[in-house]
Amino acid sequence: MGLTYRSSGFGTNRTDFFRGSSTKADFVVALAGNPNTGKSTVFNALTGLKQHTGNWPGKTVLRAEGRYIYRGMVFKLVDLPGTYSLLAGSVEEQVAKDFLCFGKPDATVVVVDATCLERNLNLALQVLEITPRVVICVNLVDEARRKKIHLDIKSLAEELGVPAVATAARDGHGLDRLVSAVADVASGRIRTSPCVVRYSGAIEEAVLKIEPRIRELVGSEFSSRWLALRLLDGDRAVISAVNRWLAREEKAGRVTGGEILA
Amino acid sequence: MPDGIISLYDLPVGRSGVVSSIHADGLTRRRMMDLGLVPGTMVHALRHSPAGDPKAFKIRGAVIAFRREEAEKVLVEMREERD
Numbered sequence: 001m002g003l004t005y006r007s008s009g010f011g012t013n014r015t016d017f018f019r020g021s022s023t024k025a026d027f028v029v030a031l032a033g034n035p036n037t038g039k040s041t042v043f044n045a046l047t048g049l050k051q052h053t054g055n056w057p058g059k060t061v062l063r064a065e066g067r068y069i070y071r072g073m074v075f076k077l078v079d080l081p082g083t084y085s086l087l088a089g090s091v092e093e094q095v096a097k098d099f100l101c102f103g104k105p106d107a108t109v110v111v112v113d114a115t116c117l118e119r120n121l122n123l124a125l126q127v128l129e130i131t132p133r134v135v136i137c138v139n140l141v142d143e144a145r146r147k148k149i150h151l152d153i154k155s156l157a158e159e160l161g162v163p164a165v166a167t168a169a170r171d172g173h174g175l176d177r178l179v180s181a182v183a184d185v186a187s188g189r190i191r192t193s194p195c196v197v198r199y200s201g202a203i204e205e206a207v208l209k210i211e212p213r214i215r216e217l218v219g220s221e222f223s224s225r226w227l228a229l230r231l232l233d234g235d236r237a238v239i240s241a242v243n244r245w246l247a248r249e250e251k252a253g254r255v256t257g258g259e260i261l262a
Numbered sequence: 263m264p265d266g267i268i269s270l271y272d273l274p275v276g277r278s279g280v281v282s283s284i285h286a287d288g289l290t291r292r293r294m295m296d297l298g299l300v301p302g303t304m305v306h307a308l309r310h311s312p313a314g315d316p317k318a319f320k321i322r323g324a325v326i327a328f329r330r331e332e333a334e335k336v337l338v339e340m341r342e343e344r345d
Contacts, residue, residue, distance in 0.1 A: 085296035116323045119298045 025067060025076035027186040030103065032096055032127055033111030034120050035082030038139045040064075041169040042111055043079040046179065070179045075186070078105065084119075086126045087235070098241060100130050101222055107186035109178070111137045114144035114151055114166070124160065128194040129226045135181045136164040142171065161193040196225075206232055217246070266340055271317065271333035273307040279338030280304055286335040294336070298322040305338060 033039045044050060047066030064079040080099055081092035100108060110127050112120035117138070128134055138153060157164035163181040167174035184190040198204060207228045214231075215224040230238040273279050281303045284294055298321055299305070306320040316327040328336075 085292070087292055087296070119322045119324055122296055122298065 024074065026073040027106040027183075028076045028078065028103070029182055029186060030099060030105035030108040031077060031079045031111065032100065032108055032123065033080075033082055033137075033139075034084055034113060034116075034123055037082065037111045037113040037120065038169050039079055039082060039111045042109070042137060042139065042167070042175070042178075043077060045169050045172055045175055047077055068179070070183055073183065073187075075179075075182070078103070084123060086123070086130070087233070094237060097130075097238075100127060101226070101238075102241065102245060104221070105131070105133075107133045107135060107182050109135050109137050109182060111139050114138045114141045115147055115149060117151075125195075125197055128160065128162070129197065129229070130223050132162070132192050132194045133185050134160075134162045134192065134194065135178065135185055136160060136162060137178055138164055138166045139169055141166045142168040142173070159195060161195045163190060163192070199229075203229075203232065218242070267337050268340055269334045270305065270307075270319065270328065270336035270338050271330055273305070273319075273338055273340065275307045275309055275317075277340060278304055278306045279340045281336060282339050283337045284335065285337065286332065290332060290335070294332075297324070297326055299336065305336075 031039050031043055043064065043066060046068045048068070049064075049066045066077050066079070068075050068077065078099065080096040083090075083093045083096050086093055086097040086100070099105070108127055108131055110124045112124060124134075124136060136156065138151060138156070141151060144151060151166060153164050153166050163185065165174055165178045165181050167178055169175065181190070185192060199207075207225060210231060211224050211228045214227050218224060218227065227238065227242065267282055268279070270279070270281075281299060281301050283301060284291060284299065286294060303321065308318040308320050308325060310317040315330040317330075317333060318325055318327045319333075320326075
């Protein structure tokens with residue numbers, strides 16, 4: 001982790017609003033998760049591609065894309081780089097965050113490591129702040145079983161308010177249920193009710209003050225709560241990404257009023 | 263004897279401590295908290311590299327190495343008993 005723009009080159013993340021290649025897809029599905037949770041294995045198992053999998057950090061710095069067909073619909077799967085967080089600002093986190101926020105995938109699969117669930121849920125909660133259309137893929141359940149870790153997938157899904165599926169992607173176990181859950185969430189057949197992290201009183205008060213103004217600016221396109229939290233966080237990368245987005249909207253002829261004050 | 267508060271860097275190998283405060287700021291602080299290093303977290307000192315820097319710690323099921331400058335910014339309350 002900790003790759004910087006300097007070490008990966010300035011060109012790596014130029015296409016932050018880019019929704020993908022020209023070929024048509026009915027739904028765009030993002031694949032996020034901590035490093036080394038088997039995201040690329042899930043990706044390959046679903047798409048039949050042979051994207052490189054390997055056990056070292058930073059392997060997927062750029063996004064990989066593939067396609068699969070389910071119930072007659074084409075799903076484009078975007079494999080995001082592995083990150084522990086969406087907030088610390090390394091290149092991988094920028095790529096993942098920009099895609100989740102501005103790429104507006106129809107569904108996002110958060111792959112979590114069943115053997116290290118507690119630490120993985122940090123990212124899951126951060127993704128839930130950006131988008132409600134999430135499916136939790138609890139991967140490596142075979143390894144967890146070997147380590148005698150008992151998983152209560154049903155309670156996990158209830159607590160998070162989104163579908164959760166247990167998988168062992170290496171053996172293809174559980175992937176059928178995963179694609180079916182993804183299809184339900186992407187098409188809107190399942191309405192999720194993601195759990196919202198509540199912060200301390202002062203922060204919530206500040207969010208309450210600025211969120212309506214943000215909603216005026218960006219509409220319902222993005223999570224205004226999440227943007228409010230990032231502004232309070234002083235996250236310059238998000239502020240400049242929003243400014244670029246607004247500039248782009250203006251160019252496209254849409255009326256947008258006001259400006260973001262940081 | 264009450265347990266003393268020491269820096270994570272000074273936690274001897276084989277001993278555990280509970281994080282009491284984090285004095286890093288900015289991205290380092292963010293990164294530490296993303297790794298699950300928040301006040302109340304149990305940390306176990308696993309081993310050090312030959313020069314004593316970095317040191318490896320077990321945090322919430324994952325092994326994480328910290329440089330001296332990072333580990334010194336985390337204060338832990340050492341636990342009496344060995345586990």
